Amino acid sequence: MKQERIRRNLYKVLRKTGVPRDLIIEDAALQEELLKDDLDLTCFLFFLETKFEVEIENSELAKLYSVGSTIEFLQKHCA
Template identity: 80%
Template sequence: MKQDTIRRNLYKVLRKTGVPRERIVEDAALKEELLVDEIDLTCFLFLLETKFEVEIGNSELPKLESVGSTIEYLQKHCA
C-alpha cells in the first residue's frame, strides 16, 4: 500500500477517534500530543485493524507511539 494512501486512511481513523484536525502531524505522539487515552486507543486500534485489514497484537502496541511510527508499521504490515 502506498504511503499517501496509508497517511490518508490513518488521518481518517484519527479523526474518527476525535483527534482535532490541526493536531495530526507526522511527529505527533499519540498519548502526549494527540491526547489519546486508553479508551481512545482501543477505538483507534479497532478502526485501524478494520480500515487496513491488519491484526495488531498487544506486543506490537509500543511500536505505535506516534503518527509517523504508525505509518511505518502499516507500511511493513499492509499488502
C-alpha cells in the same frame, strides 16, 4: 499499500476518533498528544485494524508511539 493511501486512511481513522485536524502531524505522539486515555487508544486500534485489515498484537503496540511510527508500521504490515 502506498504511503499516500496509508496517510490518508490513517488521517481518517484519527479524525473518526476525535483528533482535531491541526494536531495530526507526523511527530505527534499518539498517547501523550492525540489519544488522551485508554478508551481513545482502544477505539483507535479497533478502527485501525478494521480500516487497514491488519491485526495488531499487544507486543507490537509499543511500536505505535507516533503518527510517523504508525505509518511505518502499516507500510510493513499492509499488502
